[in-house]
Amino acid sequence: MELFEMFLLSLIPLAIWCVLLAGRAGFWRVRKPGPAPAPAQWPEVVAIIPARNEADVIGGAVTSVLGQDYPAPLRLVVVDDHSTDGTAEIARGAAAALGKADSLAVVAARELPPGWSGKVWAQSEGLEAAGQLAPDAAWVWLTDADIQHGSGVLAQQVARAEYERRDLVSLMVRLRCASWWERMIVPAFVFFFAKLYPFARVNDPRSGVAAAAGGCMLARRTALARIGGFAAIRGELIDDCSLAACIKQGGSIRLDLADDSISMRPYDDWRSLWDMIARSAYTQLRYSPLLLAGAVAGMVLTYLAPPLLALAGGLRLWPAWAAWLAMALAYMPMLREYRQPLWLAPLLPLTALFYLGATVDSARRYWLRKGGQWKGRAQAPQRG
Template sequence: MEIALALSWLTLAVWCGLLCLRAGFWRVHKPAAAPAPAQWPEVVAIIPARNESAVIAHAVAGVLGQRYPGHLTLVVVDDHSQDGTADLARAAAATTARPQALSVIGARELPAGWSGKVWAQSEGLAEADRIAPHACHVWLTDADIWHGPGVLAALVARAEHEQRDLVSLMVRLRCESAWERLVVPAFVFFFAKLYPFARVRDPRSRVAAAAGGCMLVRRPALARIGGFAAIRGELIDDCSLAARIKPGGAIRLDLADDSLSLRPYDDWRSLWDMIARSAYTQLRYSPLLLAGAVAGMALTYLAPPVLALAGGWRLWPAWLAWGAMAFAYLPMLREYRQPAWLAPLLPVTALFYLGATIDSARRYWLRRGGQWKGRAQAPARS
């Protein structure tokens, strides 16, 4: 009982520290709109696409449907698709007010040492240099993201007003199926805990992060870091790009209102695979970091309910820790319009994430890490 009580106090101390000392990561804060610039700069958007026939039309329509006062060009990079992705992109562009703004190119063969998405983005940037050499900003988005008509103007206004080299939005993930309701809000919650948004935008902090579904990058900032070659082998390309840019320029990450993910996760397996694809990469393929992550997740999320239910009110600090956890999770549940009763179930979701993380390491050791679009992209283990 003495050991259990000590662990209970430790879990409570952990959650008090997270609530008070982690830059308010659990709060949902969205800034007021930035003022419009005197002149709207030219923008070129890039969408890498590999076998995205189910969603590419919506993504293209969203980009070309922007109410953006400046000049906008879109490059879709068809990364060896076999499902008519390129033709569907062209057909979607023809239904918009900017049909001539689309350029569809095919990516060359993937070179050694490059991840597939980053190579496709690099190919898109080369095409952008050819067709839009005077574009001041590059808008990086994905084939499974739809953007509302005012998104780009808001991004550019923010970047120009605050003089940011990178402005990114964490797009709203789909949250409709039962598994999505259980897992998706926690995904954003855990991301914000790892990369508190307030520290991302603070130039004094070394924390750098971005969300690949929506990133507006200044062209000179990309040139300064050496283009996409600087992150050519990265699987977590968005945060790697932010980490490269931040030492020489300000960055920002916020939650999106009108940028939506179109990709469904209707069963547990698809969500499990989404996490397992890059979890061990986040831990730099280190068994020691994996052990630390397992211990940390167990202490932070699993220990409070286990101790509370096993020890009753004698272990009241564990009950308080569990309550603090639920309290911290409530704002994200509200953001995703989910019921409050899901908050005490966060330990169940954390156990799901923990299992997927361990499976991510297992896949790496079986040389099947980083699976995405038919490619195993994690580096071979030594």
């Protein structure tokens, strides 16, 4: 390829980054709302935690939920989804240690029906049990077994939901970022998510963009009833965003980054992070080879072409250098949010290559009829 052709090619990623920075609702900025005023009357809340073989983390999750500084009744349903490691007993022990055994119900999930994804079925079982444990609860707090919340998280979420009249408020919890692989991959995961679902558009009732983060979702009970409960998303692998889309069709939703809700699940090696991405990437593309080809082309032009062209052509290919710089500058706020060194910003193309490989592998698994696996259970539909 001659220099002039390379120069023309380098203009494409520069144009892409100009559009992303100027026309994607400021997805790259880290914005967090201030405290919401307390409601005149605090509503009752019931929390639901689906748990499948979570003995190593469930105790901390139960303690963080039942230990909330919340001025109204709060009850918790833990759905034991056929665990074999003593998850249920540990959950009960954690509640008893707080002196709140009466606020916890541990229910055993029935067998997974055809057409349901495992987590959604467990949440549905939890919602049914919540009807008996807390029939007057106005809000349902959906969280995961590996999440630990600060004591004021629920109160602030309820206050915001009531003040802004939202039907769903969600927090993108802080993912663990301790190992070398987590530092390389995790901030980029949140960055890519925000690019796909700009939080400002999610929070805008006039926009059709809908998303949520399953680790911390507070849903109005009447909104869940309006959409027909979890049956509305029974087969969805990306259940949190699917729930947000259903609720936003008739109500208002909000998504923010969390300060004090933290995932305790470790990803200490590249394989666990690769599997996390590959489990649902092709689902996000609706199992479409055409969308996969478009995603590959988009990732190559947006993230890989700038450094490849810049290093191959030197300063004569200044648009490639400018695109690479724009990419790095856009990534820096998320690195600061995760307290990571800013020298990782120019390495974002390497992380993008990792994501690209995992995305292609996600399609490969689907076409080999392996689907998505989580805790020994297929999560994605198999190719017919």
